Amino acid sequence: MNSKSKLFVTGHRGMVGSAIVRRLQTSGFKNILTRSHAELDLLDQSAVHRFLQDQKPDYVFMAAAKVGGIQANNLYRADFLYQNLLIEANLIHGAHEADVQRLMFLGSSCIYPRDCPQPIKEDYLLTGPLEPTNEPYAIAKIAGIKLAEAYNQQHGRQYVSVMPTNLYGLNDNYDLSSSHVLPALIRKAHEAHERGDTEFVVWGSGLPRREFLFADDLADACVYLMEQDYAGPLINIGTGIDVTIQELAEAVIQVVGFKGRISYDSTKPDGTPRKLLDVSRMTSLGWKAKTTLLEGIHRAYRDSPFFPS
Secondary structure: OOOOOOEEEEOOOOHHHHHHHHHHHHOOOOOEEOOOOOOOOOOOHHHHHHHHHHHOOOEEEEOOOOOOOHHHHHHOHHHHHHHHHHHHHHHHHHHHHOOOOEEEEEOOHHHOOOOOOOOEOHHHOOOOOOOHHHHHHHHHHHHHHHHHHHHHHHHOOEEEEEEEOEEEOOOOOOOOOOOOHHHHHHHHHHHHHHHOOOEEEEEOOOOOEEEEEEHHHHHHHHHHHHHOOOOOOOEEEOOOOEEEHHHHHHHHHHHHOOOOEEEEEOOOOOOOOEEOEOOHHHHOOOOOOOOOHHHHHHHHHHHOOOOOO
16 A cells, blocks of 8 residues: 555444544545445445446455444344345455455454354354354354455455454444443443442343454554555454453443442343454564553543543
């Protein structure tokens, strides 16, 4: 990539896409293409192909997806599978038809088997059953990885797939019906603090272990890989450090200032017992995450729509 490259970032209004745009702008890239859903419906194959043919970007960052937490994934299984399959197929095939040589597909660590060894190596893909609560989303993402690989093998493209761990950060989703665990905890802790509650209820047992990556660190990794001209296999992106949900909740209430006690609703699902990525492939290329969990939660909370002014 160079300063004159034309870069198309999908999903630029979302947490990940907006972080990639910020990172590119910080590095001096000026020719950044973005389109809102109203301007370009990624579910519309003809519109996507026409746009890519007209614009002919040099690089495509695929940060657009239908995403959500455990509840949304479990309730809207058909939507998560169908819409993500369409987005991937339209963009990857459309990029190939427009002779785009470099593309980055952003997946999710939920692609890996529910009970695979920890930390999770890239080679563990397709070695066991998936977590049932988000299986449709995971299958869609696996299809995207394999589609990118197929275009590389059949057509000589350089379409790279990156698998980030659990993400949070600026411009996150705080809708409790569709948010992920960390923004949901931030909102619930804030509201409990505002009400003066003595108890803060967390879903599940608090025992599952999760790894969390600040979205701006992910964006930095994505741009780093493109600048390094990485064209290798699937690559994990994370911190290499995990915490229990209990430890996460304790960090959140520290940031928010909630003084009550934490209780756990064991009637709610835990999901995968542990999910920690092996990030040795990424670190071997010279990149490591910079933002600590506590610093990241502080930054996310300050950016949230309900942060006290």
